Amino acid sequence: MDLILQQLINLLSLGSLYALVAIGYTLVYGVLRLINFAHGDVLMLGAYLALFLLTGMHLSPVPLPWPLAFAGAVALTALAGVALERVAYRPLRSAPRLSLLITAIGASLFLENFGIVAFGGRPLAFPDVGNLDRVVQLGALSVPILSLWIPGVTALTLGVTFWIVYRSKVGMAMRAISRDRETAQLMGVDTNRVISLTFGLGSALAAVGGIMWSLKFAQVNPLMGVLPGIKAFVAAVLGGIGSVAGAALGGFLLGGLEVLFVAFLPDWSGYRDALAFFILIAILLLRPTGIMGEELPE
Amino acid sequence: MLGWTMAALLALGLAQEAGSTPPEKIKVGVVLSMTGDTAAFGEQTWAGLQVAKEMKPKVLDREIELVLVDDKSDKIEAAVAAQRVVQRDKVVAILGEVASSRSMAIASVAEAKKVPQISPSSTNPLVTQGKRYVFRACFIDSFQGEVIANFAVDHLEAKTAVVFKDIAQDYSVGLASFFKTTFVKRGGKITQELKYQTGDQDFSPQLTLLKSEPPDVIVVTGYYQEAAQIAKQARGLGLKSVFLAGDGAEAPELVQIGGAAVEGLYFSTHFDEKSATTALGDAYVKAFRKKHQTAPDGLGALGADAYFMLAGAIEQAGSAEPEKIRTALEQLKGFEGVSGVITVDAKHNTLKSAVIRTVKNGEFVYVATVNP
Numbered sequence: 001m002d003l004i005l006q007q008l009i010n011l012l013s014l015g016s017l018y019a020l021v022a023i024g025y026t027l028v029y030g031v032l033r034l035i036n037f038a039h040g041d042v043l044m045l046g047a048y049l050a051l052f053l054l055t056g057m058h059l060s061p062v063p064l065p066w067p068l069a070f071a072g073a074v075a076l077t078a079l080a081g082v083a084l085e086r087v088a089y090r091p092l093r094s095a096p097r098l099s100l101l102i103t104a105i106g107a108s109l110f111l112e113n114f115g116i117v118a119f120g121g122r123p124l125a126f127p128d129v130g131n132l133d134r135v136v137q138l139g140a141l142s143v144p145i146l147s148l149w150i151p152g153v154t155a156l157t158l159g160v161t162f163w164i165v166y167r168s169k170v171g172m173a174m175r176a177i178s179r180d181r182e183t184a185q186l187m188g189v190d191t192n193r194v195i196s197l198t199f200g201l202g203s204a205l206a207a208v209g210g211i212m213w214s215l216k217f218a219q220v221n222p223l224m225g226v227l228p229g230i231k232a233f234v235a236a237v238l239g240g241i242g243s244v245a246g247a248a249l250g251g252f253l254l255g256g257l258e259v260l261f262v263a264f265l266p267d268w269s270g271y272r273d274a275l276a277f278f279i280l281i282a283i284l285l286l287r288p289t290g291i292m293g294e295e296l297p298e
Numbered sequence: 299m300l301g302w303t304m305a306a307l308l309a310l311g312l313a314q315e316a317g318s319t320p321p322e323k324i325k326v327g328v329v330l331s332m333t334g335d336t337a338a339f340g341e342q343t344w345a346g347l348q349v350a351k352e353m354k355p356k357v358l359d360r361e362i363e364l365v366l367v368d369d370k371s372d373k374i375e376a377a378v379a380a381q382r383v384v385q386r387d388k389v390v391a392i393l394g395e396v397a398s399s400r401s402m403a404i405a406s407v408a409e410a411k412k413v414p415q416i417s418p419s420s421t422n423p424l425v426t427q428g429k430r431y432v433f434r435a436c437f438i439d440s441f442q443g444e445v446i447a448n449f450a451v452d453h454l455e456a457k458t459a460v461v462f463k464d465i466a467q468d469y470s471v472g473l474a475s476f477f478k479t480t481f482v483k484r485g486g487k488i489t490q491e492l493k494y495q496t497g498d499q500d501f502s503p504q505l506t507l508l509k510s511e512p513p514d515v516i517v518v519t520g521y522y523q524e525a526a527q528i529a530k531q532a533r534g535l536g537l538k539s540v541f542l543a544g545d546g547a548e549a550p551e552l553v554q555i556g557g558a559a560v561e562g563l564y565f566s567t568h569f570d571e572k573s574a575t576t577a578l579g580d581a582y583v584k585a586f587r588k589k590h591q592t593a594p595d596g597l598g599a600l601g602a603d604a605y606f607m608l609a610g611a612i613e614q615a616g617s618a619e620p621e622k623i624r625t626a627l628e629q630l631k632g633f634e635g636v637s638g639v640i641t642v643d644a645k646h647n648t649l650k651s652a653v654i655r656t657v658k659n660g661e662f663v664y665v666a667t668v669n670p
């Protein structure tokens with residue numbers, strides 16, 4: 001029983017981490033119909049920015065307290081996301097979808113190699129802030145405090161994203177653009193501004209994901225975004241790409257399946273990434289729109 | 299601007315004309331993981347190589363030029379890098395890699411192109427097995443596995459062990475199996491064998507399986523990043539088992555990432571200042587401390603050893619031709635290197651002592667030397 005509960009805690013912490021990254025992934029797709037392969041690398045950028053602000057390296061002359069450092073990193077990453085859209089995606093707005101996809105892969109490779117050149121190939125330790133490293137013992141159960149924080153942050157992020165997309169005026173514009181960009185433009189929606197904002201929001205979410213990821217695994221490296229990017233992509237497709245709630249659900253499902261896979265088939269535990277790809281293939285074959293995805297119009 | 303450049307070029311040309319042309323440099327390819335999952339290995343080895351080159355910059359009155367190519371911690375990139383240094387840079391020998399899987403990828407190129415390769419620190423027996431052109435400067439894992447298992451039984455009085463192995467690395471799979479053989483022979487019991495792949499970060503589901511029956515020791519046969527992560531998450535789950543690892547755990551990142559969780563972790567490696575037995579070893583420690591201002595480690599020492607082995611072989615052969623270097627390497631006997639005395643046997647392996655180190659207050663501390 002204790003083992004099952006312990007695995008549930010593992011599941012909660014991993015699943016919500018995947019969900020957090022997947023939400024940002026799906027948001028950009030929902031509005032632009034662009035699979036932003038660079039999302040994971042923006043996450044990496046966010047994690048490094050947070051580390052630099054936190055420790056007073058490069059960016060900030062003095063070490064900042066963590067709430068300030070994290071807020072700063074999220075804001076700076078959002079700006080970087082806006083810049084990325086401006087430079088890499090906007091010039092191709094009316095180009096075929098495939099060109100955009102290739103540009104996204106290019107942006108991803110650029111950010112990874114930029115990271116290697118600028119930050120070095122070796123990982124840097126991410127400090128423990130606010131004693132999140134603590135573990136609470138509940139009988140035989142060990143509950144890392146961070147395992148409770150991550151789902152909390154994910155829930156909050158999900159709430160804010162929902163509010164922006166479904167309750168705010170910008171969100172209305174986002175949804176209009178995702179339906180039909182040209183008509184939205186004709187109706188007086190400033191599409192460039194809204195798309196920039198979407199990218200900013202998506203990148204801010206990536207930064208939040210990056211910070212939580214680094215807190216959990218205590219390190220940052222220039223290629224740290226690759227795996228979260230892939231996992232979030234699978235989670236987003238599983239949940240139904242473009243659907244915010246679907247992405248969160250997909251993240252939890254993927255994290256859950258991975259934990260269960262390792263727990264019940266420890267002999268196969270080296271193949272957990274293969275499981276993620278197997279799920280991706282299966283979902284694309286059986287239900288390409290995902291669990292909560294909208295039906296494709298005929 | 300153009301005029302200046304022309305003038306400079308002309309001056310340079312004249313200067314060269316005036317002096318006698320220096321003898322051609324001896325080019326040596328170095329393939330290491332300078333970025334990626336095991337970037338520390340590349341940098342540690344390179345640090346040692348540079349010290350060795352400063353200590354002995356020339357052989358046969360010709361300067362040695364090291365051509366470094368990064369393989370991004372990737373098997374395929376390692377083979378590509380080896381091709382590149384052989385075909386484009388026309389090197390006479392290749393030094394590299396640290397990870398056994400990648401050394402084997404380079405070995406296929408070395409064999410095909412008939413260029414000798416010295417792996418400084420790949421310990422898997424398969425690296426040199428059946429190869430004509432591949433050599434190494436380190437002991438092999440059948441010995442290392444024995445050392446770790448004996449240490450667990452004799453010093454830690456361990457009766458049960460759990461083995462974590464990285465199925466993407468030949469090194470890890472081999473070391474795990476050699477450890478098991480000796481540990482079981484000595485009366486120990488392997489309660490679980492858990493697998494992962496390089497790059498995995500979340501080990502809590504595997505570790506949770508150990509909570510009901512925690513083993514005396516947890517042996518991680520993979521590399522430092524995952525070892526640090528496994529130790530950290532194990533402590534988070536309240537597991538108190540002692541951690542053991544092989545030479546793949548030795549990198550500053552183990553402590554930087556693992557923090558308090560890796561305190562008391564023991565690992566076997568190739569060298570420690572306190573274990574230096576040769577004159578070259580003492581000189582290397584001094585030169586290393588002077589250049590890098592830190593204590594030397596096993597990978598750096600072996601990088602230097604690979605360099606000195608090659609330089610020695612070139613001197614012995616009296617020529618920098620790949621085929622002659624190969625023959626000289628095969629005949630290398632009682633070579634007093636940095637990390638010990640190297641004698642290349644029929645299988646291109648060498649018998650050397652291992653060193654046990656532990657993490658104490660965030661530093662690597664010498665525990666013991668184990669002779670073969």
